[in-house]
Amino acid sequence: MESERIKIGKVVLFGILLLALVFVSVGCANGAITPRAWERTFGGDGYDLAYSVLETSDGGYLFAGKTSSYGAGYDDAWLIKTDSNGTEQWNKTYGGVGYDGAYSVLQASDGGYVFAGYLADDAWLVKTDSYGTEQWNKTYGGIYGDSAKSLIKTSDSGYIFAGYTNSYSFGKPDFWVVRTDSNGTELWNKTYGGTSFDYANAVQKTSDGGYIIAGSTRSYGAGSYDAWLIKEKTELPVCNINTGKNYSKIQDAIDDSETKERHIIAVDAGTYFEHVVVYKSITLRGVNIPVLNAGGIGSAITVTANGCIIEGFNVTGSGSNYADAGIKVNSNNNEIKNNIAYLNNNYGIYLSGSSDSLLANNTALKNYYGIRLDNSFNNILTNNAANFNDYGIDLAFSSNNTLFITLPIQTTYVELESGE
Structure with missing residues (x-):
């Protein structure tokens, strides 16, 4: 009796398997299981x-x-x-x-x-x-x-x-x-x-x-x-905080007609290859010390408007012409603070014909001149470090400027006018 049950079980199992094969064959014929469309190889006898x-x-x-x-x-x-x-x-x-x-x-x-x-x-x-x-x-x-x-x-x-x-x-x-x-x-x-x-x-x-x-x-x-x-958060890392608009380049944010005086432009961390000209009275603020690289030509940042704030940047790679700088300021009543000027071919930070500005908590390293004031008056320099430059802080043809020095400073070359 037991052997008969085993035989019947084998027959049933064989029938199930046969039925499954029939369904697969029908499925293939009806397109339910799609065969490979084509395959190709490309190449020679190498890798x-x-x-x-x-x-x-x-x-x-x-x-x-x-x-x-x-x-x-x-x-x-x-x-x-x-x-x-x-x-x-x-x-x-x-x-x-x-x-x-x-x-x-x-x-x-x-x-x-x-x-x-x-x-x-x-x-x-x-x-x-x-x-x-x-x-x-x-x-x-x-x-x-x-x-x-x-x-x-x-x-x-x-x-x-x-x-x-x-x-x-x-x-x-x-x-x-x-x-x-x-x-x-x-x-x-x-x-x-x-x-x-x-x-x-x-x-x-x-x-x-x-x-x-x-x-x-x-x-x-x-x-x-x-x-x-x-x-x-965005592929565009430059933001006008006041308008909410984002940009891929710093200069684009400044040039936008919607960017007005007293607006704040925030720049995310990263390395930017630009020559930025700040001709509007704005705040240009780096977030987590973005690097602005001039690529060996001109100045990384040039400030021509009055009443600007430039803060939180690492400026590098300025050109070697006379007026080239990491940050160049040709205007008045500005604040240049918490920046790093590093490996510039001429000036790290350069004030030319600039008055009533504040330079605070900046670091100038491995430039030709760390910080230079030229024909600039009534400026305040406080807590700025200038080391490992060819020349540290240079006050040339300038008067009535105030220096508060609490950090190590290199002063191997200083040209002073009366009133400093």
């Missing part, structure tokens, strides 16, 4: 990789990566364009004789493409036309290893890429976000991280107008490496 792919506006596909089978160097950045069936239409390589690659690609508004990656030890953006012909390329970074891993378009047709930097970190790689205009010119960059290894791998826009960055960190968290997510 060829694809890191990013997109559907193009003509219904085809484009992928970005790197190749050692083709190109000029050990590895070259690589774009391949296909039709909707994966048939290759063109492929192009980009780079030099070293190790180069593309990690992220998107289609530009003109139908061309932009990819982000690395050129040797620099982060790299390349713009092409719709056939892959290069239109421009820009590199970003310093003397150590920097790379772009992920790329998005901004609301004003510029770009933001996320990656990592060794050049601007605290000794080990940091998260790095760089904002450019539509031609790849850097507008600002930001770093995030601690004392260990931190890598940003992805960036995306968010519905509130900001962006979010994802990657890994050894500086924070519970383990050896932890996932790390950072949300930024």
